[in-house]
Amino acid sequence: MTKQIEAETLRKWLDTQQPVTVLDIRTDEDRAQWAIPGSVHLNAYEALRAGQPGALADAAFPLDRPVVTVCNAGRVSETAAAMLAERGFDARSLAGGMKAWSLAWNAADVPLQDQSCRVIQVRRTGKGCLSYIVGSDGEAAVIDPSVSPDVYLELANRHGWAIRYVFETHVHADHLSRARELVRQTGAALLLPPQQRVRFAFTAIVDGERMSLGRASLTAMHTPGHTNESTSYVLNDTAVFTGDTLFINGVGRPDLHADPEAARQRARALFASLTHLQALRPEMAVLPAHASEPIAFDGRAVASSIAEIEAWLSGWLVSESAFVDRVTARLPPTPPNFARIVDLNEAGEFPTSDPTDLEAGANRCAVR
Ligand SMILES: [Fe+2]
Numbered sequence: 001m002t003k004q005i006e007a008e009t010l011r012k013w014l015d016t017q018q019p020v021t022v023l024d025i026r027t028d029e030d031r032a033q034w035a036i037p038g039s040v041h042l043n044a045y046e047a048l049r050a051g052q053p054g055a056l057a058d059a060a061f062p063l064d065r066p067v068v069t070v071c072n073a074g075r076v077s078e079t080a081a082a083m084l085a086e087r088g089f090d091a092r093s094l095a096g097g098m099k100a101w102s103l104a105w106n107a108a109d110v111p112l113q114d115q116s117c118r119v120i121q122v123r124r125t126g127k128g129c130l131s132y133i134v135g136s137d138g139e140a141a142v143i144d145p146s147v148s149p150d151v152y153l154e155l156a157n158r159h160g161w162a163i164r165y166v167f168e169t170h171v172h173a174d175h176l177s178r179a180r181e182l183v184r185q186t187g188a189a190l191l192l193p194p195q196q197r198v199r200f201a202f203t204a205i206v207d208g209e210r211m212s213l214g215r216a217s218l219t220a221m222h223t224p225g226h227t228n229e230s231t232s233y234v235l236n237d238t239a240v241f242t243g244d245t246l247f248i249n250g251v252g253r254p255d256l257h258a259d260p261e262a263a264r265q266r267a268r269a270l271f272a273s274l275t276h277l278q279a280l281r282p283e284m285a286v287l288p289a290h291a292s293e294p295i296a297f298d299g300r301a302v303a304s305s306i307a308e309i310e311a312w313l314s315g316w317l318v319s320e321s322a323f324v325d326r327v328t329a330r331l332p333p334t335p336p337n338f339a340r341i342v343d344l345n346e347a348g349e350f351p352t353s354d355p356t357d358l359e360a361g362a363n364r365c366a367v368r
Pocket of ligand 1: 170171172173174226244365
């Protein structure tokens, strides 16, 4: 029987730098959407599906390490693993394929000048969702949780923090929020920007409101545009969590759930929000809610600074009308299943069925 490997096991192997060859056998189009960092690509999907015995005959890999074969759902990769096993490789198929991989995560410390707090970036490597746990003096806050509550609980335990707050920057459209589940498990307060979208209880955090956390504090900064309620959170004067308003190389799309005129309206709001963000201290770290590429297991935070952002953003912000034209002309395709994901996030429900069915695929919240 073909050997299998669970996504969580492969995740741990990559996280601990264990020698492994990850062989992606999907088509070029699928690969272009998203991939496992460091994986080797060999487009053998059609040949394997057609049962061609020589599909992987020429493939050569180091013999001193396992080979993990990867496809979209973990079936064709079984055929690939069986072929490689016959050739003497220690081959195994990634159970559930890229769909299962969508839950894989890794973490990175965010380097900060400020010694009163610590920030760990928790990344869903495939989808590029970035969430954060901020700790200070025994207390912690989680921002935009997108992986299982266990992950944040384990990080908090490791650092001796109690999770006091769970913040969301906005109602997400590309992943199912884990905020309510995390709140249920920790008794933390759930803080959301004021809006009439969600249908569950929360504590509204308004523009300028400050929450203290150990020796640090988080201050809400309303930054509408990507969505009307979108809010950034400023940590002391050292970092700003920008949600989907500002990324390290792009800005949030203003068009989800909006007709063309509403999208232009939101783009104008985004222009004002970005102008405010750009006026923050140049040394401040910018910590967004997404990356546009799969995130490597390199322990390096996906982060920028206001000064680095200004280098490209100031050119976008020369005039409001040019900005609106630019942003609305460059909209990426609508994210898959976004309407259903938004609906569940507004209801505060987490599906009892496999969440990866809805969440599969890359993130599409950015305009570049
Ligand atoms: Fe978003």
